[in-house]
Amino acid sequence: MKKLMAANWKMFKTWDEAQATALELVDLAAASLPADREVLVCPPFTSLGAVAEVFAGVPRFFTGGQDFYCREEGAFTGEIAPGMLLDLGASFGLTGHSERRHVIGESDQLVGEKTAFGLAAGLSVILCVGELIEERRAGRVEEVLERQLRIGLAGVPRDIEPKRLCVAYEPVWAIGTGEVAGPGEILEAHAFVRKTLVAIFGDNANEMRVLYGGSVKPSNCAEIIALDNVDGVLVGGASLQGESFSQIVLA
Numbered sequence: 001m002k003k004l005m006a007a008n009w010k011m012f013k014t015w016d017e018a019q020a021t022a023l024e025l026v027d028l029a030a031a032s033l034p035a036d037r038e039v040l041v042c043p044p045f046t047s048l049g050a051v052a053e054v055f056a057g058v059p060r061f062f063t064g065g066q067d068f069y070c071r072e073e074g075a076f077t078g079e080i081a082p083g084m085l086l087d088l089g090a091s092f093g094l095t096g097h098s099e100r101r102h103v104i105g106e107s108d109q110l111v112g113e114k115t116a117f118g119l120a121a122g123l124s125v126i127l128c129v130g131e132l133i134e135e136r137r138a139g140r141v142e143e144v145l146e147r148q149l150r151i152g153l154a155g156v157p158r159d160i161e162p163k164r165l166c167v168a169y170e171p172v173w174a175i176g177t178g179e180v181a182g183p184g185e186i187l188e189a190h191a192f193v194r195k196t197l198v199a200i201f202g203d204n205a206n207e208m209r210v211l212y213g214g215s216v217k218p219s220n221c222a223e224i225i226a227l228d229n230v231d232g233v234l235v236g237g238a239s240l241q242g243e244s245f246s247q248i249v250l251a
């Protein structure tokens, strides 16, 4: 299974800035990318085309949307369809990022609809799950992860091609805070995610990638991706500079 080193650029970067960072990343990381790694960059919709153009023809470099809506087209002002992402050259889409859940207010049900719809439309999907700090303190991590996974994956066919479905475990308290989860916390959560995926999808789930996200940076990435059941990372802040994301990608 190839490790997926994914960047979420959130609401940063104009077309020109995105293009320059993508060029720098290819320059620094493409030639020496280990054979068992893939790179994904999720820019804002408005600069996705710039990154897709730079990555076109670069082996194992992909682009994705940070979100998408669960309809093919229609009167959904402000929304973007999976087909529109594919048309720009994207092959992935995120669902359920904590900022979509907790800032924008998306429900587990909507996240689930998007996940199933995006996969059916031909995208590979990274479903993001993770607990709030109050939920961790209350000993509710597994309950929250199980709910987000069960509802988030409810409409996904059992025989889905496993490399097209990833889960990112992103404890909300570790996102953008500089406070990375400890190895024990990551191991425990990833083992639980894997167990739940196996309960839903059977053996197929052993080929699905489970990424860790939350304050990953060049100095901690190697240790994190060496952990059991960690099949890649999803990186926000430290992915915004080509230099630092290339160090993560090659870590």
Ligand code: PEP
Binding pocket: 008, 170, 174, 175, 176, 177, 178, 213, 214, 215, 216, 234, 235, 236, 237, 238
């Ligand atoms: C994220 O946005 O998914 C994320 C993990 O952010 P950061 O790396 O900045 O914590």
